[in-house]
Amino acid sequence: MKPFCLAPMAGINSTAFRLLCKENGADIIYTQMYDVNLLCTKTKEEVKKLLNIKKEEHPVVIQLIGSNLKKFRQTIPLVEGLAEEININVGCIEKRYLEHDCGAALLKDPEELGYLVKRIVACTKKPISVKIRIGWDGQSLNAVKVCNILEDNGVKKIIIHGRTAMQKYAGKSNWTIMKQVKEKSSIPIIANGDVKSYQDGLDLLERTGCDEVMVGREAKYAPWIFSNKQLTKDDIIKQILRYIELYETYENRCSVSEVYDQVFRMTRDIETTINKRDVKECASIAEIKQFISGLNS
Numbered sequence: 001m002k003p004f005c006l007a008p009m010a011g012i013n014s015t016a017f018r019l020l021c022k023e024n025g026a027d028i029i030y031t032q033m034y035d036v037n038l039l040c041t042k043t044k045e046e047v048k049k050l051l052n053i054k055k056e057e058h059p060v061v062i063q064l065i066g067s068n069l070k071k072f073r074q075t076i077p078l079v080e081g082l083a084e085e086i087n088i089n090v091g092c093i094e095k096r097y098l099e100h101d102c103g104a105a106l107l108k109d110p111e112e113l114g115y116l117v118k119r120i121v122a123c124t125k126k127p128i129s130v131k132i133r134i135g136w137d138g139q140s141l142n143a144v145k146v147c148n149i150l151e152d153n154g155v156k157k158i159i160i161h162g163r164t165a166m167q168k169y170a171g172k173s174n175w176t177i178m179k180q181v182k183e184k185s186s187i188p189i190i191a192n193g194d195v196k197s198y199q200d201g202l203d204l205l206e207r208t209g210c211d212e213v214m215v216g217r218e219a220k221y222a223p224w225i226f227s228n229k230q231l232t233k234d235d236i237i238k239q240i241l242r243y244i245e246l247y248e249t250y251e252n253r254c255s256v257s258e259v260y261d262q263v264f265r266m267t268r269d270i271e272t273t274i275n276k277r278d279v280k281e282c283a284s285i286a287e288i289k290q291f292i293s294g295l296n297s
């Protein structure tokens with residue numbers, strides 16, 4: 001099994017981006033989170049179009065966020081045919097979700113979370129996994145307890161982002177708690193947080209004993225992190241042009257700003273005297289391609 005997978009990232013994990021990560025060696029691809037309150041109002045065809053998962057991406061995990069069992073029950077039949085696994089987001093810290101007891105808010109009451117998850121597990125044959133943080137805050141580091149409850153309630157895999165909800169993205173990801181969770185669990189545990197290179201990922205696996213590593217933010221800038229290759233400037237330009245090709249071939253929308261935002265991120269490691277931010281002045285995808293090709297001079 002390849003040990004690196006792509007983290008769910010809202011606003012980032014487009015079809016083209018997911019495919020590029022896959023081409024670079026990502027093992028399992030996670031979609032961004034989808035709100036069950038939104039999906040449950042759609043038809044199967046509408047959901048299929050929205051998620052736009054291509055056969056080359058599999059195995060794929062669809063991530064759902066919510067706290068209302070009825071909405072999960074309505075949504076799961078719409079998505080279960082599209083992926084190998086369904087993941088529940090118990091780590092999101094966005095205010096609008098916390099206010100509705102979704103995402104990381106569910107960590108505050110592990111028994112209630114277990115009750116919800118048990119019923120979600122019962123409504124599908126697809127494996128259910130859960131992505132958590134290590135606790136709500138520094139006074140409630142309850143990841144071990146939460147994971148034991150999740151396992152007892154039929155969850156097949158757990159991903160841990162090594163920060164509390166209150167930490168948001170500050171401080172360092174806590175690898176010690178991941179190790180404790182792994183030691184106390186008999187299901188696969190995926191470690192997540194602060195992997196900035198392939199070597200970091202291998203270190204994380206070794207230090208925690210976890211089964212796989214999940215990479216988020218670094219993949220936004222360097223989707224080739226999954227390949228363990230050192231890229232030259234020329235290689236990076238080829239990757240960017242490949243991303244654009246995938247976007248034009250597979251995406252079912254055409255947003256110039258979506259393309260230049262992703263392209264700009266991927267220019268991070270290119271040294272040039274050209275102002276890379278100017279890519280955001282491009283008015284079409286053709287102009288973006290021309291701009292990127294110009295970075296080679």
Ligand SMILES: Cc1cc2nc3c(=O)[nH]c(=O)nc-3n(C[C@H](O)[C@H](O)[C@H](O)COP(=O)(O)O)c2cc1C
Pocket residue numbers: 007008009010011012032033063089090091092131161192193194195214215216217218
């Ligand atoms: C732009 C962005 C969007 C994210 N969206 C999601 C999401 O939809 N679902 C989720 O579980 N986590 C989401 N996350 C959190 C990541 O999946 C990951 O847990 C976090 O970034 C830590 O990993 P990293 O240090 O490798 O980035 C998001 C993170 C970022 C930066």
